[in-house]
Structure formats: C-alpha cells, structure tokens
Amino acid sequence: MNLFGKIKKKLFNESESVSMDTINELFFGSGSAEYGTDLSEITYFTCLKTLSEALGKMPLYLMDEQKSRIMDHETVPFISVEPNPLETPIQFFTYLEYCRNHYGNAYVFVVRELGHLRGLYPLDPRMVQIWVNNTDGFTRRRFYYYYTDRRSGKSYWINPDDMLHIKSWVTGDGGYAGKSVREILATNMAGAKASQKFLNNLYQKGLTANAVVKYVGDLSRENQRILLKKIDEQARDDGRRLITLPVGYDIQTLDLKLTDSQFYELKRYNALQVAAAFGIQPNQLNDYSKSSYANSAAQSLAFYVQTLLHIITVYEQEFNRKLLTPAEQKRGLGFKFNFWMILRGDPTQQADVLQKMVQSAIYSPNEARGKVDMPPCDGGDVHIVNGSYVKLQDIGLAYANKTPKGGENDDSSKE
Structure with a gap:
C-alpha cells in the first residue's frame, strides 16, 4: 500500500452546530437570491475591508536580534518588493487577511528551487484540502495539503514545510484548520x-x-x-x-x-455585534454616537492592541517557522510588521510622540526623521538625553562636597 493509501481524507471546516450545507445555502445558494451574498451585508464587508487593509498597509521587515533590519536575506525581495509576478506586497497581505477571515484559512505555496526561495503564491482556500494520516500516533500524526488548480484541473500534494498556513483564531477538529467568521456568525x-x-x-x-x-x-x-x-x-x-x-x-x-418597531435600533445593535466578532471599533463603522475626536485616537490604539496585535503575531510566527532555517531562528532573526503606520496620528500628536522618544533617547534624531519619511541629517545617529539626568544612587552627590561661594562662611568659621 502506498503512502497516501493510509491517509484518511477530512476537510476540517465543518461546524458542529451549523452544517456547511446550511452555510453554503445561506451565502451562496438559494439563500443568496433571497437575502443577497455575504459580501452584500455592509457591516460584514466593512469589517473585512478594515482588517484586510490594516494588515496590507503595514510593511513586513526581517530583523536581527538587535532589532536592526536585514536587507541581504533571500526573503527580503519577496516580502518587500514582489512576492510573485502578479502581486505587490500590499496586495499579497490584503488578500491573505481577506481569506483568513472570509474562509477561515489563508494558504501560501512557498516555491523553492535547489533550496532557494523563488516565490510566494497565495492559493484559493476553497481548492485546498487537508489530508491526515489516521495510522500515526496522536503526537506524530502526519498531514498534507491537497490543492486542485481550477484552471488546469491538475491536483498537487504539498508538504506542510512548503505551505504557509494562516488560520483564524477559532480552529476545528485537531486544530488543523480555522473556522471562518461567517460560519460562526451564520445565524x-x-x-x-x-x-x-x-x-x-x-x-x-x-x-x-x-x-x-x-x-x-x-x-x-x-x-x-x-x-x-x-x-x-x-x-x-x-x-x-x-x-x-x-x-x-x-x-x-x-x-x-x-x-415604533425599533427597527433602526435593532439593526444598529446587530451591526455592532458583527463588528465585535471581528474586533472592529464602532468608530470604524462610522458610528460616532459615543465618540469624540479625542477618544477616536484612543480607539485606534485600542484597535491595534486588542485586535491587530494578535493577528500580526500569527503572521510573524508562521513566517518565522516556515521561511527561516533553525540556525537563523537560533541567531534571533525574525519577521516584524511595522505597526507605526497604524498608530500615526495627526501632525501635532505625531510630533509630540517623536519629541518625547528622542528626548528620552529611545530614538535617535535620524530614526525619528525616518518615521516621517525625511532623509537623515549629519550627526543625527547619536542618541541624546538631558544631561541633568543621574542614576538613582548618585542623587545628591553633586551637593555633598559643594565649596561655599565667595564671601560666604560655613558654620565652622562662625565659631
């Protein structure tokens, strides 16, 4: 019996409470004619758009242990310039985040030739199946990806090491695949x-x-x-x-x-429930009924901390384990999204933050200038700090042996 003769086929995107037939009927079948497609529901579409664009506009960098950017690694051109001949990085990551939310899983085929990276190709999640070997032990159970190209009709077996698999936070049986938001929100x-x-x-x-x-x-x-x-x-x-x-x-x-039927209130409450499932703030749905200019900035920060931080960590960890060798991981190399693009505020707020970062020696002047897309200046790579700052244990030493000023007598001269 060949290897795949031992493999039990199972697609892990079925819900215990809502069958996929029900969901397909709701989103793609006869239910579509009555209610419209899933993307026609404006709140659902807005949430997908917000998350996909938020991730897409954050550049991904490869950093060393000292948090310095690495520019000569083979992966850099693919994450910064062109993942594949058809897409730019922003299109690439926007599509992945859309698939992760809409289908529960985002797949990227990692093409290598003679051990060298040649391209990152996103796959249609609807054409990917997960085959699991049911004869292995639980802790050593092997699995493979089975992809069917809809244009040529050909099928391919893909090793997990050659597939970037970004899942939603809710996973199905065994954690092999994620569940889509629309599946959870079907009712x-x-x-x-x-x-x-x-x-x-x-x-x-x-x-x-x-x-x-x-x-x-x-x-x-x-x-x-x-x-x-x-x-x-x-x-x-x-x-x-x-x-x-x-x-x-x-x-x-x-x-x-x-x-009288409180139709508007019920519809608005329903929209906020859908948004909450995505981690979207009300102001991002243009609901400013309980917002002001001041707390809108706070809500943007909360959106990063409560929603995006987990999402970008999922991407970073998957890229680290599939695109870096064990030796590179041991050296401290890792991928990092530049979230500064999300946290940019108005010019006054941004200038205040950069000023405090430079004065506290967290940023050098040139690093601060780089945040606002300005060229470096001569001598701007030096970190500066207020000269009056001293260590805690040195507080008061400057006055311990202070010499009296001219014309002043200490207490001993009076005796």
Whole structure:
C-alpha cells in the first residue's frame, strides 16, 4: 500500500452546530437570491475591508536580534518588493487577511528551487484540502495539503514545510484548520440580511406600507388575484402617484412606523455585534454616537492592541517557522510588521510622540526623521538625553562636597 493509501481524507471546516450545507445555502445558494451574498451585508464587508487593509498597509521587515533590519536575506525581495509576478506586497497581505477571515484559512505555496526561495503564491482556500494520516500516533500524526488548480484541473500534494498556513483564531477538529467568521456568525448574518432585504423591498415600493382593498360583495379567488394585480401594476407605474378603483371599492394603507418597531435600533445593535466578532471599533463603522475626536485616537490604539496585535503575531510566527532555517531562528532573526503606520496620528500628536522618544533617547534624531519619511541629517545617529539626568544612587552627590561661594562662611568659621 502506498503512502497516501493510509491517509484518511477530512476537510476540517465543518461546524458542529451549523452544517456547511446550511452555510453554503445561506451565502451562496438559494439563500443568496433571497437575502443577497455575504459580501452584500455592509457591516460584514466593512469589517473585512478594515482588517484586510490594516494588515496590507503595514510593511513586513526581517530583523536581527538587535532589532536592526536585514536587507541581504533571500526573503527580503519577496516580502518587500514582489512576492510573485502578479502581486505587490500590499496586495499579497490584503488578500491573505481577506481569506483568513472570509474562509477561515489563508494558504501560501512557498516555491523553492535547489533550496532557494523563488516565490510566494497565495492559493484559493476553497481548492485546498487537508489530508491526515489516521495510522500515526496522536503526537506524530502526519498531514498534507491537497490543492486542485481550477484552471488546469491538475491536483498537487504539498508538504506542510512548503505551505504557509494562516488560520483564524477559532480552529476545528485537531486544530488543523480555522473556522471562518461567517460560519460562526451564520445565524446572526441571516437576520442581518433579512433586515436588509426588508429595507430594499420597502425602497422598491416607494417607502409605502402594505395596503388593504375594501369592497362590498364577494369575489372568487381568481378575481381577487386579477384585481390586486391590476392595482399593483398601477402603483408600480413609473412616476404615477394616483390609481383608479372600481365603484364601491376603497383602499387603505396599513400604518408602518420603523421607529415604533425599533427597527433602526435593532439593526444598529446587530451591526455592532458583527463588528465585535471581528474586533472592529464602532468608530470604524462610522458610528460616532459615543465618540469624540479625542477618544477616536484612543480607539485606534485600542484597535491595534486588542485586535491587530494578535493577528500580526500569527503572521510573524508562521513566517518565522516556515521561511527561516533553525540556525537563523537560533541567531534571533525574525519577521516584524511595522505597526507605526497604524498608530500615526495627526501632525501635532505625531510630533509630540517623536519629541518625547528622542528626548528620552529611545530614538535617535535620524530614526525619528525616518518615521516621517525625511532623509537623515549629519550627526543625527547619536542618541541624546538631558544631561541633568543621574542614576538613582548618585542623587545628591553633586551637593555633598559643594565649596561655599565667595564671601560666604560655613558654620565652622562662625565659631
């Protein structure tokens, strides 16, 4: 029996509470025709856009143990200039973060020739399966990636060492693959799409509620259908504000008040729930009802600490273990995202932060100038600090043996 004859195929993206058939029907099947696609739900789309663009605009650097950038490593051109012939780094990382949230997993095929890196190619998560060997022990269980190219129809077995696999924080059985946010929010998203469909229908009807036609007498079911059809055709006629009715008939609209049903409040609460699942702050959904200019800056910092910090750590650790050799890892080499792009504030706030960093000798003047894309200056690589600073144990030594000023007598001269 060959190696793969022992392998048990299992795709680890099934939910215990919501089946994939239900999710596919909701997002791609007949449910799509009724409620719209997943990306048509504006809150869900905004959250995907915010996270994907936030990660995409942060450059990734390779650093040594001293936190200095390394420029001569073979991976640098692929993470800084061109991961593959079709993408730039910002497109590459934006797509990966989109896949990680929308599908639960982001896959990158690492192409090597004669031991040298030749390209990083993102794969469609829908075309990747995980095959697990069910004969190995739990702690030594081998697994492989099985990718099918939809254009050529060919399939490929990929070793885990040649695949960058970025998962969502919720993983399935055994932790082999992540769960998508839409899978977790399937029930909630159904309500969101139903409310959007209701509004769309209301707009199509000219924001007019349902109506009741009153008449004296009796009509068969077929005659009722014909009458209502003709009235509806008149109501939908372009630019028409009046309709005609037979003698003895009257029409009365049903009172519809979205405020009475708290429709807006419920829809807004539902949007905040979806955003919270992504770790998105309300101000990033253009909800400034409880925000001000001051705390919006604080919310941006909270977005980095509470949301992005975990995400970029997942990327950094996966890149470290798959793109660096054990010897390079032992030397302290590691990939690091430059999060300064996210924390940039207004010019006044940014100048205040840089000034404090330089005065406390954390940044040199040239390092501070580099943060605002200015060229270095001569002598700017020296770290400076206030000369009056002393060690704690040296406090007061400057006054211990102080010589009296001219004309002043100490206590001993008075005796």
